[in-house]
Each structure stands twice: as C-alpha cells, then as structure tokens.
Amino acid sequence: MTRMAAVAPHQQRIRSRMYQRALSQGAFYVAVLLVISPFMFVFFWMVLSSVKTGVDQTAWPPLFVFAPTLDNYAQVFRRVPFLAYAMNSLVVSVGATGLGLLFGLPCAYSIARWKQSKLAVAILVSRIVPWISFLIPWYLMFSLIGMIDTYLALIVTHLIITMPFAIWIMISFFEDVPVELEEAALIDGCSRLGVFLRVAAPIASPGIIASAILSLIFSWNNFIFSLILSGDKTMTLPVTVFRFMTYEELNWGGVTAAAVLVALPVLLLTFVIQRYLVKGLALGGVKG
Amino acid sequence: MTGRQGVEERWRLQAVSTFIDAHPALLFPAPAVIVLSAVMILPLLYNLFMSLHEWYLTNPGGPQFIGLRNYAEIFVKDENFRQSIWRTLYFTALATTIEMALGLGIALLLNRQFKGHQVVRTLFMLPLMATPTAMALMWVLMYNPTLGVLNYLLGLVGVPPQEWLSNVHLVIPSLVVVDVWQNTPFVVLVLLAGLSSLPVAPYESARIDGAGTWQLFWNITLPLLRPAIMVAVLFRVIDTLKTFDTIYVMTQGGPGRASETINLFAFRSGFVNLHMGYASAVSVTLAMMVFMVSAILIRMRRLAE
Numbered sequence: 001m002t003r004m005a006a007v008a009p010h011q012q013r014i015r016s017r018m019y020q021r022a023l024s025q026g027a028f029y030v031a032v033l034l035v036i037s038p039f040m041f042v043f044f045w046m047v048l049s050s051v052k053t054g055v056d057q058t059a060w061p062p063l064f065v066f067a068p069t070l071d072n073y074a075q076v077f078r079r080v081p082f083l084a085y086a087m088n089s090l091v092v093s094v095g096a097t098g099l100g101l102l103f104g105l106p107c108a109y110s111i112a113r114w115k116q117s118k119l120a121v122a123i124l125v126s127r128i129v130p131w132i133s134f135l136i137p138w139y140l141m142f143s144l145i146g147m148i149d150t151y152l153a154l155i156v157t158h159l160i161i162t163m164p165f166a167i168w169i170m171i172s173f174f175e176d177v178p179v180e181l182e183e184a185a186l187i188d189g190c191s192r193l194g195v196f197l198r199v200a201a202p203i204a205s206p207g208i209i210a211s212a213i214l215s216l217i218f219s220w221n222n223f224i225f226s227l228i229l230s231g232d233k234t235m236t237l238p239v240t241v242f243r244f245m246t247y248e249e250l251n252w253g254g255v256t257a258a259a260v261l262v263a264l265p266v267l268l269l270t271f272v273i274q275r276y277l278v279k280g281l282a283l284g285g286v287k288g
Numbered sequence: 289m290t291g292r293q294g295v296e297e298r299w300r301l302q303a304v305s306t307f308i309d310a311h312p313a314l315l316f317p318a319p320a321v322i323v324l325s326a327v328m329i330l331p332l333l334y335n336l337f338m339s340l341h342e343w344y345l346t347n348p349g350g351p352q353f354i355g356l357r358n359y360a361e362i363f364v365k366d367e368n369f370r371q372s373i374w375r376t377l378y379f380t381a382l383a384t385t386i387e388m389a390l391g392l393g394i395a396l397l398l399n400r401q402f403k404g405h406q407v408v409r410t411l412f413m414l415p416l417m418a419t420p421t422a423m424a425l426m427w428v429l430m431y432n433p434t435l436g437v438l439n440y441l442l443g444l445v446g447v448p449p450q451e452w453l454s455n456v457h458l459v460i461p462s463l464v465v466v467d468v469w470q471n472t473p474f475v476v477l478v479l480l481a482g483l484s485s486l487p488v489a490p491y492e493s494a495r496i497d498g499a500g501t502w503q504l505f506w507n508i509t510l511p512l513l514r515p516a517i518m519v520a521v522l523f524r525v526i527d528t529l530k531t532f533d534t535i536y537v538m539t540q541g542g543p544g545r546a547s548e549t550i551n552l553f554a555f556r557s558g559f560v561n562l563h564m565g566y567a568s569a570v571s572v573t574l575a576m577m578v579f580m581v582s583a584i585l586i587r588m589r590r591l592a593e
Binding site: 009028029031032035036038039040042043045046049057058060062065099102103104106107109110111113114116123125126127128129130131132133134136137138139140141156157159160163164167179191192193194197217220221223225227228237238239241242245252255256258259260262263266267269270271274275 | 305306308309312313316317319320321323324327328331332334338340394397398402406408409410411412413414415417418419420421422423425426427428430431434435436437440445469472473523526529530532536537551554555558559564567568572573574575578579582
C-alpha cells in the first residue's frame, strides 16, 4: 500500500513532465513560426502578386485568394528581351567568379600556408571601400576607351566583388588542410603546384564550392556597377527589373513576375547548397 | 622530332615548376596581387587624384587641378552633404541596433537541435541572398499608401494608414525596416556560429551553484559571445554605412533629399550632376568614414578582450 502510494506520485510527476515538455516543444515551434513568418511573408507576397491579374492587383482589401494567372510572366518575356538579359547576367557572374577563383585560390592558399597576414588585411580594403569609389574611376576610364556596355567592363568590375571575397573565405579552409599531408607529398617528389592542385584544393573543395556559389550570387545580385557600366547590349537582370519598374510603374503583376524571375535562381541555389553555405557565410562574414 | 619537342616542353614545364618551388610564397599570390592592384588599387588612386580636380563631364576643358578645394566645399559649404552625414549615421545606428537586438533574440531561440532546424536556418538565409534590387521593388509595392498590403495588415491591428516612403519623417525608418528584414539573418548566422562554439563547463558549474536562466544569459552567454557580437556589429555597421541598392531603388534619395545618404549623395554628384571631381571627393570621404568607424570598432573589440 505504501509502496503503491509512493510510486503513483512518481509516475504522475514523470507524466506531467512529459506534458510540460510537449507543451514547451509546441510553444517553441510556435515561437519559431512567429519569428520566421515576417521574413517569409515578403517572398510569399511576391509570388502571390506575380500570379494576380491586373484587376486583382488593385483590389482593396488586398486579395489572398483569387484565380491565379501566368500572364504576368508571359508579359515580362514579351516586353523586354528577358532571356538575353538573363544570359548577360550569367556571362558576367560566371566570368567574374571563374576569374576570381583562378587568381584568388592560389593567393588564399599562400596566405594560409605562409601566414601572410598583411596581404589578408589588404584584401579587407575591398570590404571597407564603398563600390562607388571604384565605380567613378572605372566609369571615367571605360568611357575614355569606349568600353562602356561591354562584358569586359562588367567582368572587370565584378572581380572587385568576387576575388577578395573568395580569398577571404578560402583562407580559413586552406588553414584546415593538414600540413603533414602536404609535406608527405613534397617528400614524394610532388612540386608545390602539384601539392596545391592535388592535395590542398581537393581537401578544401567544400570551401571552393561555397565561395564559388556565393561569388556567383553576389555578382548576379550586383546593381550599381551594371547600372552605370552596362547598356542595351549587356544589361544585367537587377538593372532590368529596376528599369521595368520605372517604365511600368502601375504594372504590378509584371514587376513582381520580373522580381521573381531574378531572385528565383538565387533562392533555389541557396536551398541546393545550403550545407556548404553556412560555414562560408559565417566565416567570411562578408556580403557583396 | 615530335619526341624532341615533347622533351623540350616537359623540360620547360619542369623549369617553371622548379622556379615556383624556389619562391612559392611570392609566386602563389602574385596573380591575385597584380589583378587586385589593377582593378582596385589603381582606380582608388585615380579616384583620389580626381578628387583634387574641378571637373564637370560636360566641360570640354577637362579636369582642372584645384588642390583640396573640393574637400573644403564638402565640409564647410555644402549643407546637403552635412545633412547626408546625419542621415547616414541615423540610418546606420537605427538599423544596426535593431538588427543586433533582434538577431540575438532569434539566435538564442534557434540555438538548439530540433526537428527541421536545417530547413529553418536555410529559410532564414533567403532574405540575405535574394537579389536586393528585386526585393526592394517588392517592398515599394508593399509600402504603397493606397493599395499596399502593409497598410492593410497594420489596419487589422488598428494602426492608421501611413505614407511610408513619401513621408519625410518615416522614409528612413521605412528603409531601416527593409534593411532589418534583409540583414538580421546575417546577425543570426554569425551569432549561431558563436553560440555553437561556447564551452559547456561554465554553464554546468553555474547551474550547480543555482544560477537561473537569466543569470546564465547575463553572466555567461553574453560575455562569452562578445567576440561574435563584435564581428556582427562590425560587418553590419560597415555595410549599412555603404547601403546603396535598397535606397536607390526605393526612393532615389527622396522625397526631396530626405533619404539621401552619403553614398547616394556621391552618386547624384557624379552620375546625375556629372560633377566628377566633387563626386570623387565625396566617395573618398565616405571611404575614410567607413574606415575610421571600422578602426574604432576593431580597437573596441581588442579592448574588450
């Protein structure tokens, strides 16, 4: 009898603790939902607006339920050579990322291996100086030699975004490569270049992927360089949506559809490679 | 013949490789250093040089050397510039403070293993990665005074409709909201990384001593997290001082000049007024300002440690 009485409160306590835990777990998820929904709402509203007809756009109160249409997207492709501009964005961001890695990786390796901290600090200059300080001289030089509205002008200026960024992230990834492995390869007769290409780079490849993707995104997103240095031939997407907005101010459907089309590749890329990104972003602490 | 060529080529490659092996610390960074000097350092020097000249692009006479007169005008005469300094500082202080407070709260909330934490973290990264120009356009639509969804949603909780971007007093806070939306996730990311590397031992001993949750946070978490907090503050301050895309797309510095920060002021001087020498001087001033603020923050960080 006494034993029963002793057990019952104990079990009760366990059960109430379980309830409590379930409750606090529930409260936790509610809190997460509350915190994240304002951040997600903008995307939600963007996609929603992009499938509304012109009439539904101007409804008050704003519509949350309506018959969706893809007409806005068709409009974007009809009104501007959207695919050509997307191609421009791709050429510039891939070009700037490729060159940035080509020059930047050996430099990051060297900074990590031979502790060239002064060089690392010099790289940080690009983080501090506003883009406009580079844009003014580049604009003057490119107009002098008639190179406004060329891919080269855009790729050269986008290197200011991609290369220092890739170097900055890759330093810590190369620091993680065990020196013993490299020394072993050297003893086996591998050259320094061979060590870099066959030992260090493969080990640091998650970092290379992270910095490549992030460079690609920041170059793709860049607005100010393309705003001034591109023209009809080389216009990139961020400038395209901005112009679309200024010309078609009342065409909300078209504007939001264009915005979706520009941001979508970036958002998808973020999802696909998120496991590489967290370390890169947190380490680099750097944004384009 | 071909065999000999092959041998020669291999010999040449061998020579290159030997040369690299002799000076690796010099040759590995060399391409990047050369390219960076060409694309960054030389233009910056040219910018500095231009800032000592009077030059309207429309003037066929070309640049004229005037010493430091552009700087004198910026700091002494130009009322618009002085106001743009205050706007920039106001925008930066407001945005950074809110982002840090909010980011710390969210990081503390998310700092645990839970089902779906990976998804939540990825979702949080989206505002940070999404093309700022496109998102700024979205915010313009949402801020629309007559048809915007923001006035509607706030109306549901009894807030009267606002003019947001066309109200001179509300325009900077409105832009701050966009910056907070976009960049709080960065603070969260950095602080989560900081939190995950905190040692467990101090918590255990404090708990044995009977410390409460609030005491643990105040006396252990916050001091240990200080390096990560300083990193986040440093990068947020640097970036908000330089904010361009969002402001340019949403207001172009308006209404009037109510949201014209230094960066937009430099852009207007250079690419609207075509007053190149002056714009150079303004951009040099902005760069120096960002540099000074970061130096102060880095010094503070050292003192704190």
